[in-house]
Amino acid sequence: MAYQYDFSSVFEYTPVLLKGIGVTxxxxxxxxxxxxxxGIACAWVRTQGPVWLRAPVTAYIELIRNTPFLIQLFFxxxxxxxxxxxxxxxxAACLAMALNLGAYSAEIIRAxxxxxxxxxxxxxxxxxxxxxxVFRHIVLKPALMRIWPALSSQIVIVMLGxxxxxxxxxxxxxxxxxxxxxxxxxxxxxxxxTTGIYLALxxxxxxxxxxxxxxxxxxxxx
Amino acid sequence: xxxxxxxxxxxAAASILAAPLSHADALDDIVKAGVxxxxxxxxxxxxxxxxxxxxxxxxxIDTAQLIAKQLGVKLELVPVTSANRIPYLQTKKVxxxxxxxxxxxxxxxxxxxxxxxxPFFNGVFGPADxxxxxxxxxxxxxxxVTRGAVEDIELTKIAPESATLKRYEDNNGTITAFxxxxxPLIATGNVVAAAILARNPPKKPETKFLIKNSPCYIGLNxxxxxxxxxxxxxxxxxxxxxxxxxxSQKWLGAALPKDL
Numbered sequence: 001m002a003y004q005y006d007f008s009s010v011f012e013y014t015p016v017l018l019k020g021i022g023v024t025x026x027x028x029x030x031x032x033x034x035x036x037x038x039g040i041a042c043a044w045v046r047t048q049g050p051v052w053l054r055a056p057v058t059a060y061i062e063l064i065r066n067t068p069f070l071i072q073l074f075f076x077x078x079x080x081x082x083x084x085x086x087x088x089x090x091x092a093a094c095l096a097m098a099l100n101l102g103a104y105s106a107e108i109i110r111a112x113x114x115x116x117x118x119x120x121x122x123x124x125x126x127x128x129x130x131x132x133x134v135f136r137h138i139v140l141k142p143a144l145m146r147i148w149p150a151l152s153s154q155i156v157i158v159m160l161g162x163x164x165x166x167x168x169x170x171x172x173x174x175x176x177x178x179x180x181x182x183x184x185x186x187x188x189x190x191x192x193x194t195t196g197i198y199l200a201l202x203x204x205x206x207x208x209x210x211x212x213x214x215x216x217x218x219x220x221x222x
Numbered sequence: 223x224x225x226x227x228x229x230x231x232x233x234a235a236a237s238i239l240a241a242p243l244s245h246a247d248a249l250d251d252i253v254k255a256g257v258x259x260x261x262x263x264x265x266x267x268x269x270x271x272x273x274x275x276x277x278x279x280x281x282x283i284d285t286a287q288l289i290a291k292q293l294g295v296k297l298e299l300v301p302v303t304s305a306n307r308i309p310y311l312q313t314k315k316v317x318x319x320x321x322x323x324x325x326x327x328x329x330x331x332x333x334x335x336x337x338x339x340x341p342f343f344n345g346v347f348g349p350a351d352x353x354x355x356x357x358x359x360x361x362x363x364x365x366x367v368t369r370g371a372v373e374d375i376e377l378t379k380i381a382p383e384s385a386t387l388k389r390y391e392d393n394n395g396t397i398t399a400f401x402x403x404x405x406p407l408i409a410t411g412n413v414v415a416a417a418i419l420a421r422n423p424p425k426k427p428e429t430k431f432l433i434k435n436s437p438c439y440i441g442l443n444x445x446x447x448x449x450x451x452x453x454x455x456x457x458x459x460x461x462x463x464x465x466x467x468x469x470s471q472k473w474l475g476a477a478l479p480k481d482l
Contacts, residue, residue, distance in 0.1 A: 077402075077404070078398045078402045078404070079402075081402040081403050081404065086403060089388070089404075166391070167390075167395065168390075168395070168399075169366075169388040169389055169390050169395070169399070175389070178369060178370075178391075179369060179389065181370075182369050182374070183370075183375075
């Protein structure tokens with residue numbers, strides 16, 4: 001007997017899906033901004049920062065890059081309350097995503113910084129700029145430009161990885177899909193639609209990042 | 223040729239195994255044999271699981287022991303799954319099924335049931351200091367629930383608008399959310415609440431109100447009125463003298479409900 005497709009049973013839940021999309025966008029917007037900021041800070045510490053900070057930052061990066069995101073998320077949400085830190089599911093999800101992206105982007109950005117020619121630093125020094133000024137104005141921007149495509153990919157990966165935030169009852173797109181599936185048992189239709197939405201979100205996010213990159217590096221590229 | 227002999231002998235063996243057992247009264251047979259065979263779960267704590275010494279233990283096992291003791295016969299436990307427990311009974315591999323069996327119309331066509339012997343229900347649970355007596359009292363409160371479970375579907379219908387349902391992926395998520403204080407209340411089964419109680423948490427989940435009640439019954443074959451009457455007598459006596467309540471307290475962390 002052929003399976004009778006019934007997509008209308010999914011679109012009955014359009015408000016739930018829309019809310020899920022909103023939460024996913026919220027998660028990635030916060031996660032990406034905080035994560036990249038954290039990544040830049042960590043990359044600076046690892047390349048030029050104070051020596052005493054390098055070991056803890058390296059430890060953080062290695063810890064995050066060598067453990068599953070789901071476990072990090074569970075630790076933040078279910079584990080931290082034991083230490084008296086009670087975070088709601090959105091706060092926990094945002095924090096976990098920022099920590100996760102921070103570690104990965106730190107390594108990507110560090111690669112970009114490492115590729116900066118020696119002469120650029122010397123040029124900066126000859127202009128009597130401080131080390132932080134050299135980093136900000138001379139090193140960071142070309143470094144970010146070099147690694148922007150890699151960083152964009154990492155942000156998209158983290159956005160797709162945000163699906164596991166549904167596990168702590170954050171009501172993101174995956175939560176919406178699972179919720180609808182638990183009500184209408186239309187697994188094929190629900191996950192088909194959800195896959196399409198994630199695909200669209202990822203393509204859209206890449207476009208946004210490409211445009212952001214173009215705007216950020218317009219002058220540097222010329 | 224060889225294959226044909228094998229096939230023939232297999233057929234012969236099958237026909238012997240399938241030969242109808244002479245029908246006598248089940249209770250008489252049990253007493254005569256001095257052994258009662260009871261199907262119990264081993265994958266469904268706290269009703270039935272396997273202990274560290276590889277021996278089955280749980281609510282259902284204790285109930286089976288109670289029945290055997292009152293009948294004055296030896297007990298032979300037969301581990302079953304929820305899928306094969308009724309076939310085991312129908313093919314007379316066991317005399318009784320004490321395997322957290324719920325009653326429904328379909329099952330009642332196939333087998334008979336004793337009186338209820340164990341409470342099994344979904345409800346809302348929370349610590350003693352939180353005053354909740356009905357769904358209306360959930361207004362403004364946050365309740366953890368396992369997504370797609372019966373209690374999720376039911377609570378979604380009856381909870382007031384201002385109540386927030388946090389839906390977790392599985393029972394473990396719901397349990398952990400309660401234990402870590404992420405949600406003050408949970409809607410779940412009394413079995414799950416018992417699993418939380420067993421961990422001796424600072425906040426003990428108490429039953430606030432029932433969502434759906436489907437107690438467990440002992441399953442037995444059709445047309446065995448004597449056995450059924452005897453089992454019911456034993457259960458009634460055990461309810462009166464509190465021995466069934468002791469089992470309930472031991473495995474579910476709560477006394478037997480009065481109306482069971």
